[in-house]
Amino acid sequence: MGDGEYRLMVRRESGPDEDLEVFSQSARFGPAAVASGSVATPADAHSAVAVGAVPWAGDLIAPYSSWGPTDDGRAKPDLVAPTYVTSNPAFPGTAGTSAATAHVAGAALLLRRRRLSAGLDVTVSAMRDVLLRRTRDLGETGADPVFGHGLFRVDTAPPIVRMRFDARRRLLAVRAADNASLWSLVVRPAGRRATRTRRAYVRVRIPVRARSRRVVVAATDMARNRTVRTITVPGGP
Ligand SMILES: [Ca+2]
Ligand SMILES: [Ca+2]
Numbered sequence: 001m002g003d004g005e006y007r008l009m010v011r012r013e014s015g016p017d018e019d020l021e022v023f024s025q026s027a028r029f030g031p032a033a034v035a036s037g038s039v040a041t042p043a044d045a046h047s048a049v050a051v052g053a054v055p056w057a058g059d060l061i062a063p064y065s066s067w068g069p070t071d072d073g074r075a076k077p078d079l080v081a082p083t084y085v086t087s088n089p090a091f092p093g094t095a096g097t098s099a100a101t102a103h104v105a106g107a108a109l110l111l112r113r114r115r116l117s118a119g120l121d122v123t124v125s126a127m128r129d130v131l132l133r134r135t136r137d138l139g140e141t142g143a144d145p146v147f148g149h150g151l152f153r154v155d156t157a158p159p160i161v162r163m164r165f166d167a168r169r170r171l172l173a174v175r176a177a178d179n180a181s182l183w184s185l186v187v188r189p190a191g192r193r194a195t196r197t198r199r200a201y202v203r204v205r206i207p208v209r210a211r212s213r214r215v216v217v218a219a220t221d222m223a224r225n226r227t228v229r230t231i232t233v234p235g236g237p
Contacts, residue, residue: 051097061147160227
């Protein structure tokens with residue numbers, strides 16, 4: 001369609017009142033557009049795994065990613081996956097649910113192969129359960145119409161952990177980096193309660209003791225890759 005204003009007229013010849021839904025990739029519907037209930041066919045099929053899109057560097061839904069529920073009230077999408085990925089050198093920054101869907105399809109294939117060789121169930125419902133269980137919840141707590149069960153993401157690289165101890169202030173600064181998919185950061189000084197956070201940066205005060213002590217830092221990403229580092233903090237006078 002070229003630029004300009006278009007009008008759409010629908011006349012009911014017979015039958016009961018029904019809502020008419022109009023989808024368009026290019027026409028802007030202005031204030032008439034609603035995100036809710038925008039999951040289109042075939043993603044709304046009963047046994048389909050409908051994948052929404054989240055730009056890989058964050059946890060925000062892509063503006064074009066359709067929201068559930070379906071017209072008959074079923075929860076969709078099922079999950080979301082990364083988009084704007086750079087894994088295809090021919091199209092760096094490939095965007096869309098097209099990228100997110102391929103991510104999940106590839107992962108499903110790998111999981112299926114692994115489950116087959118382990119003698120596990122690889123039926124559609126079993127595979128669907130496996131995928132949904134491996135998501136990280138986003139947005140409203142629990143399954144929701146924007147993110148479904150949450151973000152599914154193939155990730156093989158463990159977080160990078162950096163630590164610095166300020167001896168004068170007795171503060172241990174810990175920073176974990178994992179391309180925005182850090183799941184937890186735990187700082188556990190020997191003999192003391194651990195500090196747990198979802199943030200990528202935390203400072204923990206290590207009280208003065210006569211002897212030096214070991215502090216264990218563990219960072220886990222949402223794919224459950226884990227980095228454990230230890231630092232020995234000097235004792236006081
Ligand atoms: Ca949620
Ligand atoms: Ca990672």
